[in-house]
Amino acid sequence: MKNNVLIVGASGGIASALIEQYRLNDAAVIAVSRAPASEFTPKENVTYHQIAQQDDAHIGAFVKKLNEQGVVLNTVVITTGFLHNEEKEVHPEKRLEDISEQALSAYFFTNSITPALWLKHLVNIVSKEGSTLVCLSARVGSISDNGLGGWYGYRASKAALNMFVKTASVEYKRRAKDVMLVCYHPGTVDTGLSKPFQKNVAAKKLFTPEFTAKQLITHVSKLDRDQACHFIDWNGEVVTW
Template identity: 40%
Template structure:
């Protein structure tokens, strides 16, 4: 990726499958002066828990000590955990689980934007990208189910659109997007890989490189949109 000097890259969720791949690829490419990888499982200044805004603020303060972020990727997501999976029907809805899914998939990335976007000076090209999903597209929903995951990703898509509009007023070279990585061979998708088409299950390294290529080609007019791993816009 070609970037101006004196810029950093930030990966939120750098201990996950695709997050770790993003971090490794960005370090190997060497286009940024610094690559910051934050994760809940990491300690010290690299610790960031999306459910704890204080840790997000502390991470942003750490980044602010160096070059401004030319790229921020939120590579996190919650689909299943603790024997809880995506709902198949209304009877499976649970308020506590819904709140947690929204907190991780929508609120967390929004809070990252709250603390990291102001670090980018006016006039600097920057990309803020959050991993979303095609199933979060309302217009593309023909199967139903997966209520919490679909709805929280739809909420993330709306937040991305809102952030893009607001950020454009502050920095007209800012790009805020949601990205659909496809089905990636990680713990998030593993229980649901049985129906994936041949050749459409990506290893994390390939998925990360595909999305970095998409990020590289983004234009200011793309801000506020959802793109898949081939760079095609997905209707909200």
């Protein structure tokens, strides 16, 4: 049976590397981005789709169309993430006074709400004979592993994502049977998201998107599928919730 893979956030560095890895493994890749499909270089085994507005109606319509086409997904990786926006002057907060409604809205929309909407609709088209859904999370979203403070919006939005995935895994297991959901901390990857924060990262801990994609695929494939939900890092180690 063909391995159908959905990658959400196709224009990102990690997503691009995942698309390449999966297609080289002969998977049929469905790549979704807010950018027009025409902006991507055509690749064998990959179809690009634009969802300019990542809201409930548009995500729902896209998934419904896949369902009508008879598409059954074996693997989903949701890579959407937001940490900073220089133009809108949104940066990770260093103190309480830095918190703003604008920044919190941006963090939660991209890091929590958008993945939640995808999980809402995807439950209807994932394979009941072994499917895996992965959301890119972050160690700073761990409530128990937080001794530094700061980064209020990013931390809280990733913690919310983790809770949504953990909660959804209960229902997914009941409705899709052989399914596993994963929150995955990729480490610090050399992409636009981490660019302003790389100076204090050791050279060996700044990962390429290609390394990150291979690590994700390898470690996720080794997880215990009897456990409905996992939270792991780039090295395959468990991250505490």
